[in-house]
Amino acid sequence: MDLHEYQAAEIFGRYGIPVNRGIVARAPEEARAAAERLGGQVVVKAQVHAGGRGKAGGIRLASDPLEAEAVARQILGMTIRGRVVRKVLVAPAVAFVREYYLGVVLDRDARRVVVMGSSAGGVDIEEVARERPEAIVREHADPFLGFLDYQARRLAFRLGVEPELARGFAAIARQLYQAYVDCDASLAEINPLVLTQERTWLALDTKVVLDDNGLFRHPDLAELRDPEEEDPLEHEARLAGISFVRLEGTVGCIVNGAGLSMATMDAIKLYGGEPANFLDIGGGASAQRVAAALRIVVADPNVRSILVNIFGGITRGDVVAQGLLEAFREVEVRVPIVIRLVGTRQEEGRRMLEEAGFTVVDTMEEAAERAVALAKSQ
Amino acid sequence: MAILVDESTRLLVQGITGREGSFHTEQMIEYGTTVVAGVTPGAGGRQVHGVPVFDTVADAVAATQPNVSFVAVPAPFAPDAILEAAEAGIPLIVCITEGIPVLEMVRVAHAVRSRGVRLIGPNCPGLISPGKAKVGIMPGFIHMPGPVGIVSRSGTLTYEVVWALTRAGIGQSTAVGIGGDPVIGTSFVDVLEMFERDPETQAIVLIGEIGGADEEAAAEFIRQHVSKPVVGFIAGRTAPPGRRMGHAGAIISGGRGTAAEKIAALEAAGVPVAERPAQVADLVRQVLERR
DSSP states (O other), rough: BOHHHHHHHHHHHTTTTOOOOEEESSSSSHHHHHHHHHOOOOOEOOOSSSOOOOTTOOOESSHHHHOOOOOOOTTTEEEEEEEEOOEEEEEOOEEEEEEEEEEEEETTTTTEEEEEEETTTTTHHHHHHHHGGGEEEEEOTTTBBSOOOOHHHHHHHHTOOOHHHHHHHHHHHHHHHHHHHHTEEEEEEEEEEEEEETSSEOOOOEEEEEOOGGGGGGGHHHTTGGGGGGGGHHHHHHHTOEEEEEEEEEEEEEESSSHHHHHHHHHHHHHOOBBBBEEOOOSSHHHHHHHHHHHHHHHTTTTTEEEEEEEEESSSSHHHHHHHHHHHHSSSSSOOOOEEEESTTTTHHHHHHTTTEEEEEHHHHHHHHHHHHHHHOO | SSOOOOOOEEEETOOOOOHHHHHHHHHHHHHHEEEEEEEEOOOTTOOOOEEEEEEHHHHHHHHHHHHEEOOOOTTHHHHHHHHHHHHHTTTOOOOOOOOOOHHHHHHHHHHHHHHTTTOOSSOOOOEEETTEEEEESSOGOOOOEEEEEEEEEEEEEHHOOOOOOOHHHHHHHHHHHOSSSSSOOOOOOHHHHHHHHHHTEEEEEEEESSSSSHHHHHHHHHHHHHHHHHHEEEEEEEOOOTTTOOOTTOBBBTTTHHHHHHHHHHHTTOEOOOOOSSSHHHHHHHHHHHH
16 A cells, blocks of 8 residues: 655654655645745645656745745646646755665565665666666665664665764664564655755655555554545455456456456457456455456446456355356446356356356356457447 | 375364364365364364364374464464464465465564475465375365476466366376465475476476566576476566556566566576466477477
């Protein structure tokens, strides 16, 4: 789950990390009022779950409250990588002499948390990793002891931080690691962490992504979810406990299992179509879950046909078929459906579905081919 | 032969009185797996499908000497259950639980490894040596004994490939689901190494998906250490970057972990990669005929 910059700043502030406190505004007038309260030059920043805000024109300077209002008017409502900006953060503009990057992330290969620093701050760290990997310094945290003081100091010195400033830098790195662990984050990042003209450290931009699997033990953090940032269909799917990712194609997919769902999407593409979504109903394929999945898929106006691919496994084929029939009775579907069903007693299941007038096919390939052809003929 | 589980498997089920634990215990017994004990704290003295239940893993070990544990415990309690089994000295732990926080798994993965215990999963279907033992949630009937070892990050996609192999008359030595989470106990490389040593396994199928670099590591290992033919399949060619595709570990982040990269790495290691799951069976037949 993504957090907004201002939410991440709030969390980091609680850990004693010096953050550039700002005020959130939802309307241009609110941005003006915020700039008046802050005084002086401000920066107006789009608060949206998308990268590349700066390049898209979503981060702008304003020298007075009136300009802040004008700039906010331009940013609010703009679309950045498909997301509409509904909030801006108005924060004091800061003069600085140097920019660093500081981030905490999981190193999957090492099965450890890694703290990364770079003296090339303020730019896309993935770009730095590609083009100048030597500019990134890494320290792996011990799974049991954590990220230790000497490691934080070593990070600072390897980045060329002056001795009198290294202690402050190291403290921020350790607190960032602590925030990451305490929140069950999958990313905690300060980019840039700047050295101001007054030679103090300040986190100018902050980012946190939370591990969805950890949310059950952080109800306070779960509440930070911004429903405005979620696609309405993805929102509905999440409430129904269904894994769903909306895509841009025309063949709707309802599949059990994440790997099989991806493979089904790939098969649709292989036969010349485009999947409209990723959708994993999970195990069991009960009538209730299939009905919820159907409602979500048919709500997408791009969908021209639906492919249901169920590998029944332990659940009997006739039970799965019964569930599908109940779901189809419950949800009105105006596009053609192709069903592929495997499981014990699949013949019974298949006969039940065919008697109800559905197209049932034997293999996933055949199902994908048929669904693509039907989508194109609609 | 087979790897990890066979006729000598003596299984403990942790969480045996739960809905999943009880259902799959029955299914595993039906398949022929020897289930010697179950554990549910507070349910000691009961029986589930004729299997004695203990309060602690230590009690179950003392009374019944299990050598594999199957953990079907909800996410908030699963890390503790895994560590309890590891401490009791059970050498192989299979955890099917989905939704364990990744930072818990960082600690658990290192803790079990330091005890010399093998963990498979979490968030996996388990494993099966057809005709010998099933320690997992997969449907037994789709499998048949034979020469192909399977290792996969997925559940139903593995069933799809197994089904295609069985329908083509090609049996399996062992099918191992290693799990779809970012941090898992056993990697592709670990299982490839076991299949390479297993005399019954004559060919290997590797089923990967987007996210991480475990497939790339596997490709490098195959190039250097695997003499048996390997066939691959990678799911997620059409997956968009930055979105989690069901599995917590299935995400393209920072432009890394794409299907294209993984396919290229495998092909560079001489591994033919199928475009469709069913095509795996054709490729396996070809490599077996060539041997």
